Amino acid sequence: MSYTAKLAEMGVTLPDAPAPAANYVPYVVHGDMVYVSGQLPMGPDGLVCGKLGADMSIEDGEKAARLCAINLLAQVKAACGGDLERLVRVVKIGGFVNSTDDFGDQPKVINGASNFFAEALGDAGKHARAAVSSPALPFGVAVEIEGIFVIK
Structure with a gap:
């Protein structure tokens, strides 16, 4: 099944690629690699803001x-x-993960992205990762994630 068909089956429509918020590019293609700048949790209702361990x-x-x-x-x-x-x-x-000093479940939070990639892309979605705490993120968002991808 194509990725596009799988996303449709999941009820997911990819938005237009968000524009950068400052002086950088949203991605860099180098050979068969795509390096994507950190993406924020922007959905149909706007940015998802909050701090894990406090109000989320x-x-x-x-x-x-x-x-x-x-x-x-x-x-x-x-x-x-x-x-x-x-x-x-x-x-x-x-x-x-925008989280309090005593919050230690950053990996559980980032599972939201890892699980999505696995469901949508199958084996191609399995990846290495880091899940770290941050005392604050841009605009007060709860999460920011960057990624590295291989394309043909």
């Missing part, structure tokens, strides 16, 4: 991470000239 549940953090993953795929699609089927593999994601 792990489940809400997972949903925010899933939105980041959807936005990462939107950037990959843009890098591939609109053809998501050129995606070969998710290599690595780096997840940053």
Whole structure:
């Protein structure tokens, strides 16, 4: 099954690739690699803001991470000239979780992105990753995730 068909089956429509918020590019293509800048949890209702361990549940953090993953795929699609089927593999994601000093479940939060990639892309979605705490993130968002991908 194509990635596009699988996403449709999941009820996911990729948004237009978000524009950068400052002086950087949203992705860099080098050979068969795509390096995607950190994506924020922007959904139909706007940015998902909050701090894990204070005013957000792990489940809400997972949903925010899933939105980041959807936005990462939107950037990959843009890098591939609109053809998501050129995606070969998710290599690595780096997840940053806006969390309190005593919150230690960053990996559970970033599972929202990892689980999305596995469901949507199968084996091509399995990846290496980091899940770290951050005392603050841009605009007060709950999660930011960057990614490295292989394309053909």
